[in-house]
Amino acid sequence: MKIIKCFKILLLLVGLFGLSSNPALSQFQQDPVISPEFKEDGSVTFRIMAPTADSVKISGNWMAGWGSSEKLTKGTEGLWELNISDLNPDYYNYTYSVDGVRTIDPHNPWVIRDVRNTFSAFILPGENSEIIQLSDQKNGTVQEIWYPSPTLNMDQRRMKVYLPPNYNDSNEEYPVLYLLHGGGGDESAWTELGLANRIMDNLIHSGDTKPMIVVMTNGNPNQESTWHVAPGHKPVRESDSQNPMATMRFEESLVSDVIPFVESNYRVKTGKENRAVTGLSMGGWQTQKLALNYPEMFNYYGVMSMGIIRESQFAMNAQTHLELTNQNIDNLKESGYELYWIACGTDDFLFDSVIHMREVLDGHDFDYVYRETGGGHTWDRWRLYLSEFAPMLFQ
Amino acid sequence: MKIIKCFKILLLLVGLFGLSSNPALSQFQQDPVISPEFKEDGSVTFRIMAPTADSVKISGNWMAGWGSSEKLTKGTEGLWELNISDLNPDYYNYTYSVDGVRTIDPHNPWVIRDVRNTFSAFILPGENSEIIQLSDQKNGTVQEIWYPSPTLNMDQRRMKVYLPPNYNDSNEEYPVLYLLHGGGGDESAWTELGLANRIMDNLIHSGDTKPMIVVMTNGNPNQESTWHVAPGHKPVRESDSQNPMATMRFEESLVSDVIPFVESNYRVKTGKENRAVTGLSMGGWQTQKLALNYPEMFNYYGVMSMGIIRESQFAMNAQTHLELTNQNIDNLKESGYELYWIACGTDDFLFDSVIHMREVLDGHDFDYVYRETGGGHTWDRWRLYLSEFAPMLFQ
Numbered sequence: 058m059k060i061i062k063c064f065k066i067l068l069l070l071v072g073l074f075g076l077s078s079n080p081a082l083s084q085f086q087q088d089p090v091i092s093p094e095f096k097e098d099g100s101v102t103f104r105i106m107a108p109t110a111d112s113v114k115i116s117g118n119w120m121a122g123w124g125s126s127e128k129l130t131k132g133t134e135g136l137w138e139l140n141i142s143d144l145n146p147d148y149y150n151y152t153y154s155v156d157g158v159r160t161i162d163p164h165n166p167w168v169i170r171d172v173r174n175t176f177s178a179f180i181l182p183g184e185n186s187e188i189i190q191l192s193d194q195k196n197g198t199v200q201e202i203w204y205p206s207p208t209l210n211m212d213q214r215r216m217k218v219y220l221p222p223n224y225n226d227s228n229e230e231y232p233v234l235y236l237l238h239g240g241g242g243d244e245s246a247w248t249e250l251g252l253a254n255r256i257m258d259n260l261i262h263s264g265d266t267k268p269m270i271v272v273m274t275n276g277n278p279n280q281e282s283t284w285h286v287a288p289g290h291k292p293v294r295e296s297d298s299q300n301p302m303a304t305m306r307f308e309e310s311l312v313s314d315v316i317p318f319v320e321s322n323y324r325v326k327t328g329k330e331n332r333a334v335t336g337l338s339m340g341g342w343q344t345q346k347l348a349l350n351y352p353e354m355f356n357y358y359g360v361m362s363m364g365i366i367r368e369s370q371f372a373m374n375a376q377t378h379l380e381l382t383n384q385n386i387d388n389l390k391e392s393g394y395e396l397y398w399i400a401c402g403t404d405d406f407l408f409d410s411v412i413h414m415r416e417v418l419d420g421h422d423f424d425y426v427y428r429e430t431g432g433g434h435t436w437d438r439w440r441l442y443l444s445e446f447a448p449m450l451f452q
Numbered sequence: 453m454k455i456i457k458c459f460k461i462l463l464l465l466v467g468l469f470g471l472s473s474n475p476a477l478s479q480f481q482q483d484p485v486i487s488p489e490f491k492e493d494g495s496v497t498f499r500i501m502a503p504t505a506d507s508v509k510i511s512g513n514w515m516a517g518w519g520s521s522e523k524l525t526k527g528t529e530g531l532w533e534l535n536i537s538d539l540n541p542d543y544y545n546y547t548y549s550v551d552g553v554r555t556i557d558p559h560n561p562w563v564i565r566d567v568r569n570t571f572s573a574f575i576l577p578g579e580n581s582e583i584i585q586l587s588d589q590k591n592g593t594v595q596e597i598w599y600p601s602p603t604l605n606m607d608q609r610r611m612k613v614y615l616p617p618n619y620n621d622s623n624e625e626y627p628v629l630y631l632l633h634g635g636g637g638d639e640s641a642w643t644e645l646g647l648a649n650r651i652m653d654n655l656i657h658s659g660d661t662k663p664m665i666v667v668m669t670n671g672n673p674n675q676e677s678t679w680h681v682a683p684g685h686k687p688v689r690e691s692d693s694q695n696p697m698a699t700m701r702f703e704e705s706l707v708s709d710v711i712p713f714v715e716s717n718y719r720v721k722t723g724k725e726n727r728a729v730t731g732l733s734m735g736g737w738q739t740q741k742l743a744l745n746y747p748e749m750f751n752y753y754g755v756m757s758m759g760i761i762r763e764s765q766f767a768m769n770a771q772t773h774l775e776l777t778n779q780n781i782d783n784l785k786e787s788g789y790e791l792y793w794i795a796c797g798t799d800d801f802l803f804d805s806v807i808h809m810r811e812v813l814d815g816h817d818f819d820y821v822y823r824e825t826g827g828g829h830t831w832d833r834w835r836l837y838l839s840e841f842a843p844m845l846f847q
Contacts, residue, residue: 107553109506158502160555166568173561191677195608198597203590213590225717282586322620 100142108135117151146183150176172241215282221268237336278306335359349385352392364414397425402432495537503530512546541578545571567636610677616663632731673701730754744780747787759809792820797827
């Protein structure tokens with residue numbers, strides 16, 4: 058107890074007068090281990106203090122293939138270390154495995170969540186990561202707001218709304234981009250993993266993109282919100298039985314609940330010509346369903362990393378979706394639209410579904426713009442696609 | 453590579469059709485280890501899979517004293533477990549130590565950050581934690597917004613703004629509470645650790661508190677924002693050399709930059725009678741400095757877990773602060789105020805400073821309300837104090 062009191066007084070001293078350098082304060086004041094450390098040659102050094110460990114590995118999302126890892130080397134005093142070079146400046150995440158136990162980097166305070174898993178995160182500075190760096194100019198606002206969803210029988214659901222930098226300084230009305238996440242994600246995915254607000258800020262500042270509002274909903278129709286803000290600490294997995302891809306419930310709620318709420322609560326330009334929708338993976342599937350079922354609602358569609366699964370491969374709602382496409386795509390043609398944009402990476406495990414979708418659309422002489430990139434089913438692609446899609450909107 | 457492809461197709465199946473139960477999917481779909489698990493008897497079971505570990509301990513913020521821990525017991529197949537009972541329903545955080553390496557709970561996706569450290573988090577449901585549970589009624593909005601700070605020579609600084617539930621549904625103007633964090637904290641502390649938005653939602657819904665706007669600034673005058681959203685990935689520690697307690701820079705910027713911004717960007721009732729300020733620890737120090745230097749600005753003051761350090765104990769700006777108090781407190785009396793509220797726990801390591809502050813204030817016949825509780829210098833106290841302070845405002 059005496060030690061604790063002494064420690065707390067030291068803490069107070071630090072807080073009050075900025076004293077430091079006492080090793081007992083390391084946890085609060087200054088972690089003596091710096092990880093990750095960015096070197097001048099562009100490489101990154103990862104470290105973890107684990108004196109009794111026999112094996113420490115790192116798994117990072119820059120590595121090829123799920124489950125890949127590299128070994129760290131044990132140095133003096135139990136400090137394990139690995140230097141990695143040749144990384145492109147970008148936004149990365151990683152975890153350690155210490156004698157087989159998965160852990161984040163205890164020396165790095167930036168932690169993110171993807172579906173159920175947590176990761177340590179960093180942005181490697183450099184020319185190619187400028188679009189995800191915080192702009193020095195005035196940035197937009199991100200709101201966490203609750204709206205009623207009569208369609209889903211919920212008094213409130215949570216979404217994130219990005220307002221462009223000068224929203225508060227003018228009386229201007231803005232067009233709206235509806236930005237949808239993938240399977241397992243939620244309304245936090247596009248800001249936390251996609252850094253969508255920073256991308257929009259930078260695109261608007263450079264003049265490449267028109268100022269617009271971006272609405273990031275929760276695409277799981279049985280969730281009120283990101284699981285950990287919902288009552289009763291409900292984990293995502295409890296709601297997995299209801300599959301958001303197999304029903305139209307999310308799409309109905311977007312059209313009936315979200316859009317009217319947005320258009321009556323923000324200074325918004327209304328009408329089809331002022332609405333765009335895009336999404337990745339499951340959100341790309343939902344974007345297609347919106348196009349096919351509500352052809353009067355949007356003028357711009359972006360289908361990222363998702364096509365139409367071949368019926369031979371998955372017999373269930375892929376078949377329904379194919380029938381829906383064949384049945385409704387001509388309505389969409391007739392109704393008109395400015396842009397139907399399809400983007401996918403050649404290493405994406407859904408790449409074949411995009412080939413199939415293009416075959417189906419070509420069979421209807423349906424106009425679309427196809428953007429093929431390298432890469433797979435990963436957030437670096439979706440950040441890239443957002444940065445390419447947004448400049449084409451509302452021009 | 454084949455395995456990876458197979459795994460991805462399985463993932464797709466899960467995403468598309470809700471298949472599950474394949475053990476290879478456990479990381480993404482369903483973690484077979486549930487931790488923490490809330491039992492019907494009110495106890496909580498913590499688990500971690502660590503087959504090769506020799507020792508696993510848990511440190512939780514419900515334990516007495518910094519650095520306390522309890523051992524988990526190794527069960528079959530390397531699953532370590534500990535059941536803890538007699539916890540009050542509240543918001544808790546914890547970490548594990550696996551063979552001496554600090555780690556969050558890899559089975560719990562809810563991770564929070566306090567200063568530089570990350571913790572696993574949970575809310576134990578029950579009657580006493582109702583005020584921090586998400587309300588079923590319509591909740592308020594939390595904004596992350598950037599404002600210019602000419603006083604601090606920054607084009608933009610970040611703050612969080614809470615708007616009460618019906619803000620968008622009316623043309624009402626609202627009073628404003630300025631809510632300040634402690635040393636090492638930032639503009640995220642009061643929502644992430646204090647759950648201030650939930651407390652305000654529940655107090656407003658029950659009618660105990662008037663609807664108000666709550667502004668949560670960054671009290672470190674050399675920071676643009678929470679370190680990880682600032683450019684160049686600057687950690688907090690780089691800015692510790694400039695001490696926010698030793699200068700008036702934050703207080704000047706609050707009065708000159710923040711309040712004018714808030715009052716021109718939100719539907720706000722202006723004037724002293726519609727402004728309150730409260731803060732914990734360093735923020736309680738800043739609240740005192742605001743009272744002493746800007747007696748015309750606020751009508752309600754809340755000083756949480758901070759008094760005036762005895763000069764015998766710390767000779768530096770404590771002496772200056774004492775002089776400032778003796779010099780300016782009569783101005784504040786003359787200027788008038790509705791409430792000067794002081795709250796502290798008897799186990800707080802700053803409790804003696806509160807005794808000293810009361811002696812000084814009593815020497816000036818200065819009116820204040822003193823609220824003494826049990827407990828120490830911890831967030832459960834500050835959540836409690838907010839829930840007691842807010843209902844006294846603007847009545």
